[in-house]
Amino acid sequence: MQHEPYWNIKGGLLIDLVALVAVGVFCYGVYRHWSKIRGGEERLRIPWDKLAGWVESVDVKRFLVGGVLGSRVYRDELSGVFHGMVFWGMLILFIGTLLVMGNVFLGLPVMSGGFYKWVIAFGMDVAGLAVLIGLGYLLFRRLRKYERIVTPQSRTGFVAAEVFLLAVVLTGFLLEGLRIKNSGAMETAFLGHLFASILPSGDFALILHRLLWWGHGILALSLIAYIPFSPLMHLLLVPVNAAASESYMGVSTEALDMESMDVEEESDLPPLGAAKIRDFSEGRLLDFSACLWCGRCQEVCPATLTEKKLTPKGVMNVLADWLENNRMEDEGLLEQVGSDVIFECRTCGACAEVCPAFVNPIKSIWQMRRHLVMEQGELPETLGRACKNMEALLHPFSSSISPSDWHKGLEVPAFLANETEYLLWIGCAVTYEDRAQAVGRAMVNILNEAGVSYGIIEEARCTGDPAKQMGDDYLFSMMANSNIEMFNDLGVSKIITMCSHCYNSFKHFYPPVGGNYEVIPHAVVLEDLIRKGKIRLNASGSRVTYHDPCYLGRHNRIFEAPRHVLQAAAEITEMGRTKENSFCCGAGGGNYWGEEEGLRINQTRAQEALDTGAERVVSSCPFCLLMLTEGSKNFTDEDFAMDIAELVEQSMQA
Numbered sequence: 017m018q019h020e021p022y023w024n025i026k027g028g029l030l031i032d033l034v035a036l037v038a039v040g041v042f043c044y045g046v047y048r049h050w051s052k053i054r055g056g057e058e059r060l061r062i063p064w065d066k067l068a069g070w071v072e073s074v075d076v077k078r079f080l081v082g083g084v085l086g087s088r089v090y091r092d093e094l095s096g097v098f099h100g101m102v103f104w105g106m107l108i109l110f111i112g113t114l115l116v117m118g119n120v121f122l123g124l125p126v127m128s129g130g131f132y133k134w135v136i137a138f139g140m141d142v143a144g145l146a147v148l149i150g151l152g153y154l155l156f157r158r159l160r161k162y163e164r165i166v167t168p169q170s171r172t173g174f175v176a177a178e179v180f181l182l183a184v185v186l187t188g189f190l191l192e193g194l195r196i197k198n199s200g201a202m203e204t205a206f207l208g209h210l211f212a213s214i215l216p217s218g219d220f221a222l223i224l225h226r227l228l229w230w231g232h233g234i235l236a237l238s239l240i241a242y243i244p245f246s247p248l249m250h251l252l253l254v255p256v257n258a259a260a261s262e263s264y265m266g267v268s269t270e271a272l273d274m275e276s277m278d279v280e281e282e283s284d285l286p287p288l289g290a291a292k293i294r295d296f297s298e299g300r301l302l303d304f305s306a307c308l309w310c311g312r313c314q315e316v317c318p319a320t321l322t323e324k325k326l327t328p329k330g331v332m333n334v335l336a337d338w339l340e341n342n343r344m345e346d347e348g349l350l351e352q353v354g355s356d357v358i359f360e361c362r363t364c365g366a367c368a369e370v371c372p373a374f375v376n377p378i379k380s381i382w383q384m385r386r387h388l389v390m391e392q393g394e395l396p397e398t399l400g401r402a403c404k405n406m407e408a409l410l411h412p413f414s415s416s417i418s419p420s421d422w423h424k425g426l427e428v429p430a431f432l433a434n435e436t437e438y439l440l441w442i443g444c445a446v447t448y449e450d451r452a453q454a455v456g457r458a459m460v461n462i463l464n465e466a467g468v469s470y471g472i473i474e475e476a477r478c479t480g481d482p483a484k485q486m487g488d489d490y491l492f493s494m495m496a497n498s499n500i501e502m503f504n505d506l507g508v509s510k511i512i513t514m515c516s517h518c519y520n521s522f523k524h525f526y527p528p529v530g531g532n533y534e535v536i537p538h539a540v541v542l543e544d545l546i547r548k549g550k551i552r553l554n555a556s557g558s559r560v561t562y563h564d565p566c567y568l569g570r571h572n573r574i575f576e577a578p579r580h581v582l583q584a585a586a587e588i589t590e591m592g593r594t595k596e597n598s599f600c601c602g603a604g605g606g607n608y609w610g611e612e613e614g615l616r617i618n619q620t621r622a623q624e625a626l627d628t629g630a631e632r633v634v635s636s637c638p639f640c641l642l643m644l645t646e647g648s649k650n651f652t653d654e655d656f657a658m659d660i661a662e663l664v665e666q667s668m669q670a
């Protein structure tokens with residue numbers, strides 16, 4: 017059997033004129049989006065003259081798998097399956113329509129024989145059925161006001177877009193049904209036959225078919241024109257955002273270089289951080305446009321889940337809304353977002369990890385935080401105190417503890433230029449927090465036992481990471497430069513860290529300010545020493561669970577090394593939220609020094625660890641250790657949290 021594309025239609029080619037108009041409107045709509053995204057801070061625009069380099073840096077897998085195929089949508093299995101039915105179904109219907117056009121204009125042999133029978137007739141019916149089912153579910157969910165979608169608000173236009181799609185597919189099936197009823201057609205078009213069974217035949221049916229043919233064609237082409245003016249634009253914006261998004265998801269690594277800025281008067285100063293939509297970079301404006309307001313981010317955000325005011329979706333709602341309404345220069349953005357909300361973010365990255373549109377709320381929140389701190393000097397009192405300490409003491413703690421207190425009674429070598437291989441960076445938490453000092457002592461005992469060439473710098477300092485996370489880039493640069501100068505004098509090239517924030521800071525924030533080192537987190541050092549047989553552990557058989565520090569795990573993808581270490585010493589039981597889906601301890605983003613009201617994040621995480629039935633929760637960051645120690649006090653009198661170095665030291669002695 018053969019199918020004639022213009023059966024019962026006269027002047028059908030005129031539809032191509034409508035198609036031209038539709039494509040023109042579509043292009044205009046895309047141009048409007050483009051212009052809005054180009055409206056960001058001029059200095060921060062994508063350098064089109066360096067486009068070739070940018071294209072080379074694009075992660076092709078993220079673009080194709082994450083952006084085009086929407087792999088992250090399937091994390092929520094139910095919603096993912098129905099989204100997939102709509103996406104793949106529409107794609108097949110679109111390709112099928114192109115093949116039919118190929119037959120009309122180029123004579124492609126697709127409208128007869130087995131290809132027509134199984135690919136066009138059967139395949140397109142299956143695709144159409146999938147779209148109908150998928151759309152039915154999505155509409156049902158929206159109309160039932162599914163919580164994550166409607167809280168705090170949902171993007172307008174999704175219902176209209178879904179009804180539009182539904183109308184296109186349904187008119188397509190009605191058309192097929194009328195044609196089958198009046199001309200006979202391939203039996204593999206099973207849905208067309210079903211519609212045919214309830215549709216009329218005869219002269220009236222032929223007129224109806226003609227009217228419906230034009231109606232369906234105009235509706236389908238209008239849908240194409242409508243895409244850039246509706247939330248369906250995410251079909252284009254998400255792949256572009258996936259391609260443009262940076263692989264490092266934390267706060268910006270860009271150095272604040274005031275000296276190289278061409279500034280003659282204060283009014284020439286570029287905005288520090290963002291207080292208006294125009295202050296954000298193109299990358300962020302692309303984020304605002306691509307955000308679907310789906311709410312998946314707030315389902316994993318530790319602040320939202322512990323009833324803080326911050327929801328990443330809520331922040332994106334405001335930013336997207338201001339961009340869409342062309343409020344590029346309007347004042348009052350930070351007031352609407354809320355300065356308390358801006359400081360509640362832990363920069364943990366959970367939101368960016370799950371976002372199906374590759375939006376990164378951290379980077380926008382941090383720009384607003386930078387403005388509050390560097391332009392307005394506005395930050396919560398306890399964070400301000402930590403910043404003052406960093407300015408005066410080069411560390412954030414208000415502590416009377418002496419820098420050598422943590423290693424009293426231990427033999428700890430000093431780092432010697434041209435002699436010592438590794439600098440064991442102690443960091444501020446291990447130096448100035450009682451509970452964290454044990455981590456330093458354990459690490460020293462392990463390195464001594466393994467015969468590693470290492471040394472410390474007695475003058476305990478901070479990397480400047482808390483200042484950067486709190487939004488004070490000036491202070492960070494000052495501290496980083498001071499450390500780099502000291503490292504240069506000593507000839508430091510390899511650094512072992514015990515803190516995930518120190519590791520992240522040396523790895524990502526120091527290279528742009530001129531500090532390039534080989535940095536190794538202690539969990540990786542320990543794995544290496546065990547693997548090479550330099551230290552021997554006696555597995556105790558005890559059950560432990562591992563808490564992934566956000567800045568070792570999610571931000572730097574170090575998931576397996578600490579687990580290998582734990583496996584050598586104990587039996588691991590995993591928490592529900594683990595590895596890239598780990599739940600922050602609450603300390604990130606400078607919030608170790610913050611005040612927390614209501615349900616506490618560290619208690620929530622400690623409870624989760626206790627629920628596994630493990631005897632201890634092990635981490636590889638002193639801030640996680642401190643937060644989990646504090647958090648577990650509410651539920652147990654036992655010492656529940658420990659560091660990976662403490663576990664290894666215990667197993668060596670057992």
Ligand code: SF4
Pocket residue numbers: 306307308309310311312313314328329332370371372373374375376377
């Ligand atoms: S940021 Fe991402 S996850 Fe959050 S609402 Fe927007 S699209 Fe959804």
Ligand code: SF4
Pocket residue numbers: 313316317318319320326327328360361362363364365366367368377378
């Ligand atoms: S980075 Fe973490 S705390 Fe901040 S908005 Fe995202 S999920 Fe919430």
